[in-house]
Amino acid sequence: MKRIGVLGLGAIGSVMSRILVAHPENEIFYYTRTPKSKIKIQFQDKKLEIPINSEKERSEELDWLIICLKEYHFEAAKEQLAQLIGVHTKVVVIRNGIELKASITPFTKGENILECMIDCPTQPIEDNYYLQFSKPILKVQKSELAKRFRALFVKNDVQIIEVLDYKTENWKKLIESSALGSILCLTGRTCSVFENQEVVDLFKNLLREGIEVAKSDGAIIESSFESEILHKITSYSKTKGSSMLSDRLTGNIIEVNAKNGAIEKVALQHKIATPINDTICKLLRQINQN
Ligand SMILES: NC(=O)c1ccc[n+]([C@@H]2O[C@H](COP(=O)([O-])OP(=O)(O)OC[C@H]3O[C@@H](n4cnc5c(N)ncnc54)[C@H](OP(=O)(O)O)[C@@H]3O)[C@@H](O)[C@H]2O)c1
CATH class of the missing domain: 1.10.1040.10 (N-(1-d-carboxylethyl)-l-norvaline Dehydrogenase; domain 2)
Structure with a gap:
């Protein structure tokens, strides 16, 4: 089993959780700011509710941390990042902007960090659901880390493009x-x-x-x-x-x-x-x- 943390359960955090729970070898730990008991997400007329057990104990460090925060959230999240990122934890930063590694380098080596662009329009709708409009397209730098990241997903749930530059x-x-x-x-x-x-x-x-x-x-x-x-x-x-x-x-x-x-x-x-x-x-x- 891979121990995977998802930090930030807004629109993109909900999309990523939806596709990560689909893989039988993933054990997911959810980290929110505003407490919630479920992730609610709708894609292609299918509604999915993913229960969140915020008390779930983690005995060992996370294998992966998938960060789905906005740029302006990072400053206040430093303490949490320090707690969640272990020596061997691989960190994926998914957000708009450039230099996505910069906010994580105080906590781990650059080689453990994967910057990720996402194309996946998703917005909040009624009853605390997020509506995901399309299959996510993720772009990452072609690398050994990217290959390992790809292995966290069921093949058809996501398109991962490994780019050369x-x-x-x-x-x-x-x-x-x-x-x-x-x-x-x-x-x-x-x-x-x-x-x-x-x-x-x-x-x-x-x-x-x-x-x-x-x-x-x-x-x-x-x-x-x-x-x-x-x-x-x-x-x-x-x-x-x-x-x-x-x-x-x-x-x-x-x-x-x-x-x-x-x-x-x-x-x-x-x-x-x-x-x-x-x-x-x-x-x-x-x-x-x-
Ligand atoms: N949504 C899209 O369609 C879309 C598409 C492409 C790219 N993006 C990019 O993806 C990134 C994430 O966007 P988003 O739409 O997912 O934003 P979002 O819906 O605002 O989600 C961010 C989540 O992070 C949570 N958060 C903030 N600080 C936290 C902390 N310290 N610990 C735990 N959780 C924390 C927020 O919690 P609260 O509930 O407490 O506010 C919120 O639920 C952005 O850069 C965005 O531009 C978004």
């Missing part, structure tokens, strides 16, 4: 999602906002700032990337939103430091001017103060 993939996702997400969030509009050429120009300039910062950090961004993303936004449905827009509309904290704030931080380190992104960060932080 995680840093570049991670930056591409960040550049696109922060430019798109911040514009939708600040205008309060869906992708219909891109019918206005001035907004498309703003989007393009934001992409350019992000690309320059990414390159300075060692990401390999081809010259075709900008036009590919610009083409992509013309193909999006006018009603498409983003997590940043949803957070604003529902009054949740916007993950600034996992999005535009992550670009701002690296730009500062590499002394690259990003005036549009900086202004956007100030406005987003202002919304979070309200």
Whole structure:
């Protein structure tokens, strides 16, 4: 049996729990902040309730810890991380943003940490259920650790893509999602906002700032990337939103430091001017103060 801890039982923690319990050789330990007795998740019209025994004793250290927190949760979770991460515990960090290892390196060696991007839209619905819209797609750096991570799942429950250059993939996702997400969030509009050429120009300039910062950090961004993303936004449905827009509309904290704030931080380190992104960060932080 593999002893696996899941830290954070929100949308993504519930998705990960759903697919981890399906493997007969996994023993799952759940770690929440707000106590709950069950994980409730719906996928493809099937509702599943997973009971949580918060008193469950763990005699040995965890083999794996799967962290499903938002970027702004990590600071207050330090004590818990120190308790949950043993010398041999492998840690998977699943969240938006870049440099996902940084918040875990105080607790274990870098070789025990796997950074993970997830594509799996999931949102809370009535009766404390989460609605998962699609099969999760996880992207990780191709490695021995990734191979061992893959073995925790039943084959068809998840798509795990092992990429050769995680840093570049991670930056591409960040550049696109922060430019798109911040514009939708600040205008309060869906992708219909891109019918206005001035907004498309703003989007393009934001992409350019992000690309320059990414390159300075060692990401390999081809010259075709900008036009590919610009083409992509013309193909999006006018009603498409983003997590940043949803957070604003529902009054949740916007993950600034996992999005535009992550670009701002690296730009500062590499002394690259990003005036549009900086202004956007100030406005987003202002919304979070309200
Ligand atoms: N949801 C999606 O569709 C989606 C898709 C792709 C990527 N992501 C990314 O995945 C990451 C996680 O997002 P999410 O949507 O799962 O967020 P979420 O629904 O807010 O879940 C985070 C959970 O962590 C819990 N938590 C916070 N501090 C904790 C602590 N110290 N100990 C234990 N639990 C703690 C929160 O508990 P409380 O209940 O007490 O608040 C909450 O349930 C984010 O970076 C997000 O952007 C999300």
